[in-house]
Amino acid sequence: MGIFSATSDWGLEPEFGPKVGLYKVPGRVEISGDEGDLVYDIYGNGNDIWNLSDEGFFVYANRSGSWSLSAKVKWIDTGEPLNYWSKVGVMIRNQAAQSDSKTFFTSLRSRESEKPGDTVNSMFRLVKGGWPGTTAQFGKNHHLPEPGQDIYLRVTRVASLNTIFSEWSYDGIEWHFQHSVKINLGNTVSYGIVITNHADNNKLAHAQLSELKFLPIQSIIAERKLYLVENDINATIEITNPSSSKLTTIIEQPPTQYTFDNISHGGIIQNDSIHWNMMLEPGLTVLRYTAHPISNSIFNNNHFSGTIGPIAIFGDSSPVEYQVFKDTFFS
Numbered sequence: 278m279g280i281f282s283a284t285s286d287w288g289l290e291p292e293f294g295p296k297v298g299l300y301k302v303p304g305r306v307e308i309s310g311d312e313g314d315l316v317y318d319i320y321g322n323g324n325d326i327w328n329l330s331d332e333g334f335f336v337y338a339n340r341s342g343s344w345s346l347s348a349k350v351k352w353i354d355t356g357e358p359l360n361y362w363s364k365v366g367v368m369i370r371n372q373a374a375q376s377d378s379k380t381f382f383t384s385l386r387s388r389e390s391e392k393p394g395d396t397v398n399s400m401f402r403l404v405k406g407g408w409p410g411t412t413a414q415f416g417k418n419h420h421l422p423e424p425g426q427d428i429y430l431r432v433t434r435v436a437s438l439n440t441i442f443s444e445w446s447y448d449g450i451e452w453h454f455q456h457s458v459k460i461n462l463g464n465t466v467s468y469g470i471v472i473t474n475h476a477d478n479n480k481l482a483h484a485q486l487s488e489l490k491f492l493p494i495q496s497i498i499a500e501r502k503l504y505l506v507e508n509d510i511n512a513t514i515e516i517t518n519p520s521s522s523k524l525t526t527i528i529e530q531p532p533t534q535y536t537f538d539n540i541s542h543g544g545i546i547q548n549d550s551i552h553w554n555m556m557l558e559p560g561l562t563v564l565r566y567t568a569h570p571i572s573n574s575i576f577n578n579n580h581f582s583g584t585i586g587p588i589a590i591f592g593d594s595s596p597v598e599y600q601v602f603k604d605t606f607f608s
Contacts, residue, residue, distance in 0.1 A: 279308050279315045280491055281338045281469060287376035288323055288332035294376035297324040297332050298477030304334025306470075310487075317348075317489065319365070320481040321472035322356065326364055326384075329406055330377040333364075337373050337469025343494045346468040347431035348486040349449060350385045352393040356474030356482030361396075363387035365472040365484035367432050369441055373467035377406040379460060382471065383430050383443035385484075392425030399443045399456040412456045429488075434466065435498055440591050444496070449488060452496070454587040494519050497557060499527070499585040501592035510535075512581070514564040514590060518557045527553040529583035529590070531568050539567040550583075 278284075286304050288296040304321035323332025346367050355363035366384030381401045387393040402409040429446040442457035468491065474482035497518045504511040514529065529544075529551040531537060537551065542564050544553045551566060568581075583590040 278306065278336065279317065280489055281306075281336045283337055283373065285335040285337070285373045286321075286333075287330070287335070293374055294330060297328075297330070300477055300479050301332065302479050302481060304472070304481065306334075306336045315487070315489070317470060317486045318353075318483065319470055319472050319486060320483050321474065322479070322481050323473040323475070324477050325362065325475045326382060326400065326471065326473045327409055327411075329408060331380075331473070332376070333471055333473030335368065335370070335373060335467075335469050335471045337368075337370070337467040338491070339373075339465050339467050340491070341436075341465045343434055343436045344468060345431055345433040345490070345492050345495050347429060347449070347488075347490045347492075348470060349427050349429050349488040350394075351427045351485045352385065352387060352425070353485055354481075354483040355387040355393045356480040357476040357478065360387050360475055362475040363393065363473065363482050364475065365482070365486075366470070367430050368467075368469055368471045369432050369434055369462075370467045370469070371405070371462045373469070375405070377402075379403060379405055379462060381432060381441040381443070381458060381460060383432055383445070383455060384471075385428050385430065387475075388424055394426065394428065395424050397428060397430065397445045397455065401441075401458045401460065403458065403460050410458075432468070433494055433496060434462075434468075435494065435591070436464075438498075438500055438591055442588065444588075452587065454584075454589060457589055457591065496588055497523065497525060497585055498588065499583075499590045499592075501529075501581060501583065501590050501594070503581065503593040503595070508570055510568040510570075512566050512568060514583070516557060516562045516564065516585065518559050518562070520559065522556055522558050525555060525557045525586055527555070527564065527583065527585045527590075529564075529566070529581070531581050534571050535568040536571065537566050537568045539565065541565040
């Protein structure tokens with residue numbers, strides 16, 4: 278199976294859970310090409326990857342720790358004419374064989390066209406058997422890929438932060454951040470490619486995936502930590518660069534009700550935000566600053582946010598919860 282080792286076909290009774298509708302047709306994967314340049318033709322059927330449980334075909338391998346899986350994705354046949362909701366893409370799943378597992382999935386959706394594929398979105402189920410959430414990157418007000426065009430998709434798990442994030446790319450070189458979620462998974466999870474035709478019929482959707490790569494984390498990531506000291510907040514941004522030295526822009530946006538100083542590493546204040554434009558060496562870099570609330574604004578619903586390159590800074594977004602806990606616990 279190339280870089281993968283197993284398959285699951287949710288809704289194919291009895292091994293992979295009950296089918297959702299009247300039909301469930303077995304899926305398959307066909308692999309061609311030379312070693313190191315394999316092409317995966319994946320065929321699958323299913324009511325949907327959505328709701329409280331999924332129907333679709335999943336080809337996967339298990340990995341422990343923090344990894345990225347990327348692929349170039351192209352629709353061949355959506356398995357149902359004019360079906361906007363057929364989906365194919367890359368997935369990280371807590372329990373591969375269970376149709377209602379916790380999961381994170383970024384997909385190239387179909388469209389109402391003979392040339393499918395103009396919408397990229399991420400879907401996630403944070404609780405086993407729970408209702409999923411979704412976010413669309415492409416839409417009416419975004420730049421759409423040309424229908425039928427290859428799109429690169431990537432999912433990355435940061436195990437130490439219980440975080441998964443998705444990215445997309447036109448060329449596999451310049452990646453664009455799409456979405457991230459905090460999701461508590463086991464130490465070993467399943468990474469793979471997945472497809473559903475989003476229809477209760479006996480037809481198979483067909484897509485072609487190539488240039489698949491399993492790699493340790495490739496993106497520079499950052500985690501924010503907020504420490505309350507009296508009424509001030511000492512903030513740190515812990516940046517991990519897994520590759521070579523890179524010139525990077527970091528923008529931190531504290532709430533407008535704060536002033537800030539003690540900014541490390543030559544950061545400057547621009548338009549009420551803190552900017553660093555710096556060469557990040559491989560390994561760990563820790564940025565620091567202090568935020569001072571104006572009056573009692575610390576108790577308002579204020580949130581810290583920021584980006585490192587195109588990717589959101591993970592971690593603490595508000596000191597309010599910590600302050601409330603401290604006042605309650607020690608009172």
